[in-house]
Amino acid sequence: MLTPAAGSQPGSSPDWKGPGPWVVVRQSAARLLCSPPMDETTDDILFVDRPGALEALCERLRGSPWLALDTEFHRETTYRPQLCLVQIATPDLTACIDPLALESLDPLLDLLYDGGVLKVLHAPRQDLEIFHYLRGAPFAPVFDTQLAAPLLGHPDQAGFANLVGAILGVRLAKAHTRADWRRRPLPAAQLRYAGDDVRYLAPLYQRLRAGLEEHGRLDWLDAEFAALSDPARYENPPEQAWRKLRGADRLRGPSLAVLQGLAAWRERTASAEDRPRGWLVKDDTLFDLARMMPASDQDLRHVRGLNEGVVRRHGVAVLESIRTARERAPEPVPAHRAGRRLAPEGDALVDLLMAVVRVRALEHRLSPAVLAPRPEIERLVAGDPGSVLHTGWRRELIGEELGRVLRGEQALRVAEGALCVEPVAP
Numbered sequence: 001m002l003t004p005a006a007g008s009q010p011g012s013s014p015d016w017k018g019p020g021p022w023v024v025v026r027q028s029a030a031r032l033l034c035s036p037p038m039d040e041t042t043d044d045i046l047f048v049d050r051p052g053a054l055e056a057l058c059e060r061l062r063g064s065p066w067l068a069l070d071t072e073f074h075r076e077t078t079y080r081p082q083l084c085l086v087q088i089a090t091p092d093l094t095a096c097i098d099p100l101a102l103e104s105l106d107p108l109l110d111l112l113y114d115g116g117v118l119k120v121l122h123a124p125r126q127d128l129e130i131f132h133y134l135r136g137a138p139f140a141p142v143f144d145t146q147l148a149a150p151l152l153g154h155p156d157q158a159g160f161a162n163l164v165g166a167i168l169g170v171r172l173a174k175a176h177t178r179a180d181w182r183r184r185p186l187p188a189a190q191l192r193y194a195g196d197d198v199r200y201l202a203p204l205y206q207r208l209r210a211g212l213e214e215h216g217r218l219d220w221l222d223a224e225f226a227a228l229s230d231p232a233r234y235e236n237p238p239e240q241a242w243r244k245l246r247g248a249d250r251l252r253g254p255s256l257a258v259l260q261g262l263a264a265w266r267e268r269t270a271s272a273e274d275r276p277r278g279w280l281v282k283d284d285t286l287f288d289l290a291r292m293m294p295a296s297d298q299d300l301r302h303v304r305g306l307n308e309g310v311v312r313r314h315g316v317a318v319l320e321s322i323r324t325a326r327e328r329a330p331e332p333v334p335a336h337r338a339g340r341r342l343a344p345e346g347d348a349l350v351d352l353l354m355a356v357v358r359v360r361a362l363e364h365r366l367s368p369a370v371l372a373p374r375p376e377i378e379r380l381v382a383g384d385p386g387s388v389l390h391t392g393w394r395r396e397l398i399g400e401e402l403g404r405v406l407r408g409e410q411a412l413r414v415a416e417g418a419l420c421v422e423p424v425a426p
């Protein structure tokens, strides 16, 4: 489900600004390779819904050094996403596999979990999460076209349709993001859309890879790609559930402890019942409960937004969770989350570092916003170890240098009308 990035609109490329002046991707052959779908025939898509056909497909794909991969799923009514379709493409074929019709996906999983096969996806967090649920860990290695594109001058977090438009010159049909992928038989338009997600992902990968190789940037993303396959990314330990609640850092003392306890209770219960978290208790209501700390069944019924069925089935557990949590010391909120707003001196430092970023971005022919986004520089100045400037290619290219400037080990100077960043003489 190649979900478009926030702020970008699938299939509406006209208002999308093409790559900036640092463009290094050429538009050429692929334009001829793929013409946009003129109708809704799906004859060229291999639809796999029988075990024999799945075996045959996987046999055919074995030995491919890489595969373009996408999934469609349904997660509106469950805690765990339900896998509804798996699309795979190579330069030779496009296939859609129907997990709802197949009792076992083992041949496919064996192929995907083969460490010798590179899996190419676009923004694969949700896809990898599904496979994490299916096999207990995400597969590796992976290549994310959304992460790769900015290294070649494309915007950060670009949506799939926008990249296909910019790089392949193909305008994709409107996304079927609201479609119900459990439906069978799948309407032709939906199947065509699902097939296109991988049909164009394959040449997109080839173009991005060639560009990265040409500029010696292929290994820049090694750490970020490896991190995508880290199982810890897809685990939701109940004790940590509160960290995902926006505004948790505004609570203190017993209220914070109660919020933490209730969030853990909700995570465990939603997982056990395989129902969406919000169906049990909405985030806002968790905060109300944490502030009000109801102590009796009677109190509970006065909490607005708390569903009566939930009070009936889980009232005792909720009250117990509140009672034990309020006695505990809360887990501390990380410092950088509590005081996110920088002092004016901090803002001045961010501006100074921005100047260093501009100098290096020019040298590397990257957009400054891609090399070091301002919010990440703010995190760096605030001492947040989670800043992306502390990892991967950004650390090497700019993060370490910004650290040296912050520690006063490197200084800025103007020489012959240009900004220089130099070590401070001892």
Ligand SMILES: [Zn+2]
Pocket: 001, 002, 003, 070, 071, 072, 194, 197
């Ligand atoms: Zn998709």
